Amino acid sequence: MELIGNLLLQGVQMFLVLVLAPGLTGLVRKAKARLTRRRGASVLQPYRDLWRLMQKEVILADNASWLFRVSPYMIVAATWVAASLVPTFAIGLEFSWTADFIAIVALLGSARFFLALAGMDVGTSFGGIGSSREMMIGAFAEPAMLLVVFTVSLVAGSTQLSNVVAFMQSDAVGVRVSLAMALVALVIVALAENARIPVDNPATHLELTMVHEAMVLEYSGRHLAMIELAASLKLLLYVALIGAIFLPFGIGPAGTGFAGLAAGLVFFLVKLVGGGLLLAVLETSVAKMRVFRVAEFLGAALMLGLLGTLLLFVSRSL
Amino acid sequence: MSRPPKLLWTRSRDFRALPFQVSDVPPAGWTALGTLLAEGKITLLGLWAEAPGVAMALYDPATRRVAVTRVRSRRGAVPSIGASHPPAQRLERAAADLTGLRFENAPDPRPWLDHGRWDIAHPLAGGAPHPGQPPYAFLPVKGESLHQVPVGPVHAGTIEPGHFRFTAQGETVVRLEERLGYVHKGIERLMQGADLARGAELAGRVSGDSTVAYAWAFAQAAEAALEIEVPARAFFLRGIMAELERLANHLGDFGAICNDAAFSMMLAQASVLREEVLRAASDCFGHRFMRDRIVPGGVTADLSAEGASRLRALLDRIRDRFPVLVDLYDNTASLLDRTVGTGWLSPTLAGQFGAGGFVGRASGRDYDTRRDLRYAPYDMVQVEVAGRKEGDVNARVWIRIKEVEHSLGLITQMLNTLPAGPILAEPVSLGETRSGLGLVEGFRGDILAWLSLDADGRIARCHMRDPSWFQWPLLEAVIEGNIIADFPLCNKSFNCSYSGHDL
Numbered sequence: 001m002e003l004i005g006n007l008l009l010q011g012v013q014m015f016l017v018l019v020l021a022p023g024l025t026g027l028v029r030k031a032k033a034r035l036t037r038r039r040g041a042s043v044l045q046p047y048r049d050l051w052r053l054m055q056k057e058v059i060l061a062d063n064a065s066w067l068f069r070v071s072p073y074m075i076v077a078a079t080w081v082a083a084s085l086v087p088t089f090a091i092g093l094e095f096s097w098t099a100d101f102i103a104i105v106a107l108l109g110s111a112r113f114f115l116a117l118a119g120m121d122v123g124t125s126f127g128g129i130g131s132s133r134e135m136m137i138g139a140f141a142e143p144a145m146l147l148v149v150f151t152v153s154l155v156a157g158s159t160q161l162s163n164v165v166a167f168m169q170s171d172a173v174g175v176r177v178s179l180a181m182a183l184v185a186l187v188i189v190a191l192a193e194n195a196r197i198p199v200d201n202p203a204t205h206l207e208l209t210m211v212h213e214a215m216v217l218e219y220s221g222r223h224l225a226m227i228e229l230a231a232s233l234k235l236l237l238y239v240a241l242i243g244a245i246f247l248p249f250g251i252g253p254a255g256t257g258f259a260g261l262a263a264g265l266v267f268f269l270v271k272l273v274g275g276g277l278l279l280a281v282l283e284t285s286v287a288k289m290r291v292f293r294v295a296e297f298l299g300a301a302l303m304l305g306l307l308g309t310l311l312l313f314v315s316r317s318l
Numbered sequence: 319m320s321r322p323p324k325l326l327w328t329r330s331r332d333f334r335a336l337p338f339q340v341s342d343v344p345p346a347g348w349t350a351l352g353t354l355l356a357e358g359k360i361t362l363l364g365l366w367a368e369a370p371g372v373a374m375a376l377y378d379p380a381t382r383r384v385a386v387t388r389v390r391s392r393r394g395a396v397p398s399i400g401a402s403h404p405p406a407q408r409l410e411r412a413a414a415d416l417t418g419l420r421f422e423n424a425p426d427p428r429p430w431l432d433h434g435r436w437d438i439a440h441p442l443a444g445g446a447p448h449p450g451q452p453p454y455a456f457l458p459v460k461g462e463s464l465h466q467v468p469v470g471p472v473h474a475g476t477i478e479p480g481h482f483r484f485t486a487q488g489e490t491v492v493r494l495e496e497r498l499g500y501v502h503k504g505i506e507r508l509m510q511g512a513d514l515a516r517g518a519e520l521a522g523r524v525s526g527d528s529t530v531a532y533a534w535a536f537a538q539a540a541e542a543a544l545e546i547e548v549p550a551r552a553f554f555l556r557g558i559m560a561e562l563e564r565l566a567n568h569l570g571d572f573g574a575i576c577n578d579a580a581f582s583m584m585l586a587q588a589s590v591l592r593e594e595v596l597r598a599a600s601d602c603f604g605h606r607f608m609r610d611r612i613v614p615g616g617v618t619a620d621l622s623a624e625g626a627s628r629l630r631a632l633l634d635r636i637r638d639r640f641p642v643l644v645d646l647y648d649n650t651a652s653l654l655d656r657t658v659g660t661g662w663l664s665p666t667l668a669g670q671f672g673a674g675g676f677v678g679r680a681s682g683r684d685y686d687t688r689r690d691l692r693y694a695p696y697d698m699v700q701v702e703v704a705g706r707k708e709g710d711v712n713a714r715v716w717i718r719i720k721e722v723e724h725s726l727g728l729i730t731q732m733l734n735t736l737p738a739g740p741i742l743a744e745p746v747s748l749g750e751t752r753s754g755l756g757l758v759e760g761f762r763g764d765i766l767a768w769l770s771l772d773a774d775g776r777i778a779r780c781h782m783r784d785p786s787w788f789q790w791p792l793l794e795a796v797i798e799g800n801i802i803a804d805f806p807l808c809n810k811s812f813n814c815s816y817s818g819h820d821l
Contacts, residue, residue, distance in 0.1 A: 032582070035583070036582050036583055036585075036586035037586045037587070037590065038586065125465065125466065125467040125468065126467070128465070129467065129802065132488075197580050198580070198652060201580040203580075203582070204580060205473075205474040205475040206474070206475070206578060206806040207469060207473075207474055208467075208469065208802050208803055208805050208806055209578075209580075209803045209806055284582065284583050285583070285650075286581070286650070286652040286653075287576070287579040287580055287581040287650060287652040287653040287655070287656055288579055288580035288581075288652075288656070289652060289655065289656070290655070290656060290801065290803070290804065291489055291801055291803045292489070292801070293655070
């Protein structure tokens with residue numbers, strides 16, 4: 001009986017991220033619209049868009065291979081699994097032993113791999129430009145992300161997110177410079193990974209400046225819906241991840257009972273809204289950087305992660 | 319090497335009041351003029367086909383005088399100016415498409431406006447059925463690890479159509495080749511045989527964002543040809559309209575350039591100001607873009623007392639709001655990082671091509687039709703000309719910022735000294751063939767209108783040259799060595815007209 005309850009809870013978590021993800025995207029868009037004196041579409045618009053895209057027929061290029069057709073599902077599956085591994089409102093869920101930090105990085109890496117291949121599959125020049133830029137960003141973002149993982153895991157003594165969150169909630173954390181560095185690095189990586197300003201512009205119509213959008217230009221119908229959903233899931237993943245590690249308030253253990261879980265859910269929603277609004281403010285207050293500046297930007301994240309890791313060793317040996 | 323022929327150089331105040339005296343030159347003299355142009359002693363203002371040959375408008379910066387010269391074609395051919403002076407090449411290609419003239423020794427004989435999709439060939443020369451055309455040959459590119467990125471003609475944004483063929487090495491642009499002509503409307507053909515009223519309407523539709531400047535240039539040409547005395551009030555009203563148009567476009571550009579660096583805040587704020595200008599224009603003159611308000615002889619819409627105070631309120635509002643946006647631009651490091659040093663145009667090229675407007679003035683070409691080839695009402699007000707030497711996107715943004723401030727000042731001056739009186743003098747045909755030249759500073763630069771009228775007062779030939787003719791080729795030069803992702807920024811900082819260019 002307990003197993004069924006636990007499985008149910010895990011199911012709720014998986015379902016929750018899927019349901020909330022488009023809402024978070026809608027919220028960011030709405031907030032950006034308000035900040036630029038526009039009325040903006042409803043927060044629910046991304047749901048409507050997904051529904052509309054699911055109804056539409058898929059237009060495939062004549063030379064599209066199986067890879068092009070399979071990729072959207074691979075991408076959404078990998079991202080969804082990764083997103084549902086991140087603790088949102090509860091820790092110690094049934095599958096939390098799989099919720100390994102490095103596994104999440106690997107899952108997102110796989111999604112990126114498929115997306116970049118799909119971008120090049122049809123052979124349009126924009127897809128190629130997008131893929132090559134995406135891989136450049138990935139080449140800088142992934143090491144930075146791993147160093148953040150190392151820092152956090154060394155502090156918490158585990159790469160399992162459930163344990164990390166439990167440790168962060170305990171008094172054993174204290175004030176750590178390394179964690180502050182990891183936070184900054186993780187925010188930078190999150191911006192780059194989610195194709196947000198200043199690295200990429202999710203709202204642009206300029207083909208020549210696109211990164212993520214350039215790769216998916218050839219997609220339509222349900223394929224595009226899958227990719228849009230995956231992008232929303234990824235954004236939610238990073239907001240949830242930053243929230244879970246650095247603001248672990250309200251995340252209860254699985255056996256905490258209904259009230260605890262409900263409180264955890266409310267806290268999670270507050271974190272999502274807060275993260276979404278902060279992102280909107282950031283995106284309206286800076287311009288996009290030159291493509292080659294991205295390397296410096298992510299290099300900063302890499303160095304911060306590295307410094308955080310090194311500082312841990314230094315402070316320990318003293 | 320023959321000596322350059324003697325031309326009739328005319329001062330601004332003369333050619334604006336009187337029919338233009340064309341200097342006919344022999345083919346050898348024509349070639350010598352090409353050499354003179356290539357040496358940079360004089361500037362090319364325009365080149366167009368006009369039976370029985372080709373005509374060319376020239377500007378002498380030293381004396382601030384203008385000449386129009388003509389060469390007769392022999393067996394359907396004239397010597398090419400483009401062979402020695404590259405800025406003339408596209409004008410010659412367009413003239414060849416429209417009339418079937420051949421330009422001897424032209425370095426680039428490919429068609430330009432004619433994409434092989436017209437029903438008729440050479441529309442200005444009778445217009446026989448179009449024989450068809452081989453596929454357009456883009457310039458060949460050879461080299462290691464180069465790839466091509468074709469963009470357009472249909473773009474993702476709501477902008478005009480034009481094709482850009484990039485050759486890139488990684489992210490770095492090795493060459494950009496433009497292909498234009500997708501918005502050819504046949505205006506020059508429609509002009510032939512039209513009466514003045516119809517001609518003024520057509521002129522106002524050459525390029526929608528410069529409709530005031532085009533209508534004014536056409537009106538100037540007609541008024542000079544027919545020696546019409548335009549009432550003073552009409553001049554001032556034209557000036558106010560033209561400066562309002564400049565304001566609206568510069569404000570729009572300012573926001574749009576920043577938006578191309580993903581700084582949407584500026585677009586939002588600048589668009590509000592632009593919209594306020596357009597609404598004020600609509601309230602005062604009855605049309606948001608003030609189309610068909612300038613006609614030969616004067617203007618068709620008068621400014622009421624309420625209109626004048628409406629405009630003053632608008633100016634106050636922009637004076638209040640605009641500096642905040644300028645500060646925001648100047649203090650946003652991430653934005654300046656994109657604009658400073660991007661898309662550098664050398665002063666040499668700007669001078670060679672006679673680049674008008676913010677493109678030229680940001681690269682040290684100190685020229686403004688309002689000051690250097692003065693016309694009413696700018697001879698009665700204080701005209702300031704902005705200038706920078708850096709030649710990058712940032713400089714072009716700053717020229718616009720300065721010109722917004724100058725336009726505010728100009729409108730205030732004109733409102734303060736607005737004379738009373740009639741606003742329109744009816745044009746009367748004089749029963750003989752006449753030609754006139756109009757030169758007006760639009761927001762992009764100098765717009766040239768050449769008008770030949772027949773004895774009935776109908777239009778025999780009208781050629782309107784957009785400033786973009788000399789800016790589009792510079793865009794190709796500017797993007798070289800920049801990264802592909804910076805093209806939209808460079809392009810928007812030029813903001814050349816497709817419609818005005820394709821005619």
